Amino acid sequence: MRKGTGQSPTGRGALSAACLLGALWTSPNTLAGLLAGLAGMPMGARPRWSGRDFAWVFHHWPWGPGGAVTLGMVILHTGATLDVPCHTYEHRAGRCRHPRISLRDHERAHVFQYLVLGPLFLPVYLLCGGVSVRNPLERAADRYALRGRGWWPGR
Numbered sequence: 001m002r003k004g005t006g007q008s009p010t011g012r013g014a015l016s017a018a019c020l021l022g023a024l025w026t027s028p029n030t031l032a033g034l035l036a037g038l039a040g041m042p043m044g045a046r047p048r049w050s051g052r053d054f055a056w057v058f059h060h061w062p063w064g065p066g067g068a069v070t071l072g073m074v075i076l077h078t079g080a081t082l083d084v085p086c087h088t089y090e091h092r093a094g095r096c097r098h099p100r101i102s103l104r105d106h107e108r109a110h111v112f113q114y115l116v117l118g119p120l121f122l123p124v125y126l127l128c129g130g131v132s133v134r135n136p137l138e139r140a141a142d143r144y145a146l147r148g149r150g151w152w153p154g155r
């Protein structure tokens with residue numbers, strides 16, 4: 001164990017290997033996201049790698065009702081910054097009162113979920129209810145944005 005880091009070099013290596021495997025596993029989604037982002041560039045979309053979010057973020061993406069959508073390691077966003085407050089799904093559905101969360105944190109949770117589910121993410125997401133408060137993937141992303149942990153459903 002290296003002094004002061006709290007994590008062994010071996011542990012960090014295992015985490016990096018897991019992230020690399022996840023990146024490969026979800027690469028079909030990432031490719032679709034990159035193509036969608038590139039398609040938006042003539043209309044003003046601008047990409048930036050965000051190490052914090054482990055994703056390419058396309059700002060000013062020209063399509064959609066406003067907000068963000070994540071495809072693999074790509075976040076497509078209609079605005080200028082992901083650092084905007086938004087309501088949780090449960091708050092919007094009137095189930096409870098939550099403080100506002102960061103859209104960036106919510107979408108980052110989806111990136112992590114994609115690293116685990118890879119090409120299964122979209123079928124599982126749709127089977128779980130899609131863009132809805134019923135979807136445990138969305139509630140987990142909200143929980144992660146609220147607490148900084150718990151991006152996987154059921155914890």
Ligand SMILES: [Zn+2]
Nearest residue numbers: 106110138141
């Ligand atoms: Zn979401």
